[in-house]
Amino acid sequence: MNYMVGKYSVRPAKVVSNIEIAKDIYILELEPLHLHEIPQPFNFFMIWVPRVDEIPLCIADFDGRKLKFLYKIRGDGTKALAKHYKDMMVGIKGPLGKGVNIRPTLNSKWLVIAGGIGIAPIPYLIKTWKNYGINIDLLWGVKTMDEIFNIYNFFPSSVGSKIILATEDCRYKNGYCGTVVDALRCIDVKEYNGIIAIGPNSMLKIICLELYELNPYIALETMVKCGMGICGSCYIKASDKLLCTDGPVFSCSEVIEHLRSSNINY
Ligand SMILES: Cc1cc2nc3c(=O)[nH]c(=O)nc-3n(C[C@H](O)[C@H](O)[C@H](O)COP(=O)(O)OP(=O)(O)OC[C@H]3O[C@@H](n4cnc5c(N)ncnc54)[C@H](O)[C@@H]3O)c2cc1C
Ligand code: FES
16 A cells, blocks of 8 residues: 555645534535545545644535535644634545445435534435435434534535434423433334444443444544554554544444443543
C-alpha cells in the first residue's frame, strides 16, 4: 500500500460554510479540490486544522461534490475548526474506514439509536439507504434540549424517517423524558430487521449487553491518529481489529469485551 497517494494523502478543501446549529454543534461544509472515492455512510475523514491538530469526523452528507460534517466542540481542535469561515482552507484525508459495511435486504426496517453527537453520520446513512429501499427509524437522545436541531430542515433527505427524541432535562415535550436507553426500553425492538447504535461508550455498553441476543451493530469511537492502520492507537481491545481500517461499525459480539473493559467515556 502506498500511503503517500490517494485517500491517505492530505488534500486541500475550501470551507463553503461553517455554522452553529445548536449549542456548540456545527455543520461544516467543505469543497475538496479532489475526492479520491465516493464516501460511504460511516466513513470518516481526518480534518487537518492548520497549525492546531488533525481530527477524525464522520461524513454527515455528500451531494456528489461537497462534503458535510456535523461536529461538537470538545477541545482545541474542534474549537479552532469552529473559527474557520467561508473560503478558508483545511486539509482532508479520506474517506477512511470500512464505513457501514452491512448489506440490509430490500424493504427492511432498521432502528438507529444515536446518543448526543453520535447523530453525525446518520443523515448520510438515511439518505443512502433510502435509495436502496431501506427504512430507518431514528431514536436520538441528548442531555439538554439546546443540543437538538431540526434534522429534517438541515438534511431534507431525512424526511420520511420517523425520529423519536429523548432529552435528559425533559424540556422537549414531544419526546421521552430520560436517557436514550430509557426510551429504548419502551420500544419493541423485535419489530426491526436490524439495529445500529452510536454514541458514548457508556450507552453502547448497556445497549450491547441488553440487546446481546439480537447482536446489534455498534459504531465505536476510539483514539484515531494515523487513520491508516499503522500506529495501533485505535486498537479494539480483546480483538484483532483496528477501528480505522476495520470500523467504525462492528457487531456487538466483536466489541463487547472492549466495551466491558473500557472506562473511557467519550
Ligand atoms: C472515527 C471517528 C469519527 C468521529 N466522528 C465525529 C463526528 O462526526 N462529529 C464529532 O463531533 N466528533 C466525531 N468524533 C470525535 C472527534 O474526533 C473528537 O471530538 C475530536 O477529535 C476532539 O478533538 P479536540 O481537539 O476538539 O478535543 P481534545 O481536547 O483533543 O479531546 C477531547 C476528547 O475528544 C476525544 N478525542 C480527541 N482526539 C481524538 C482523536 N484523534 N480520535 C478520537 N477521539 C479523540 C477524546 O475523548 C478527548 O478526551 C469522531 C471520532 C472518531 C474516532
Ligand atoms: S489510527 Fe493508527 S492504526 Fe488506526
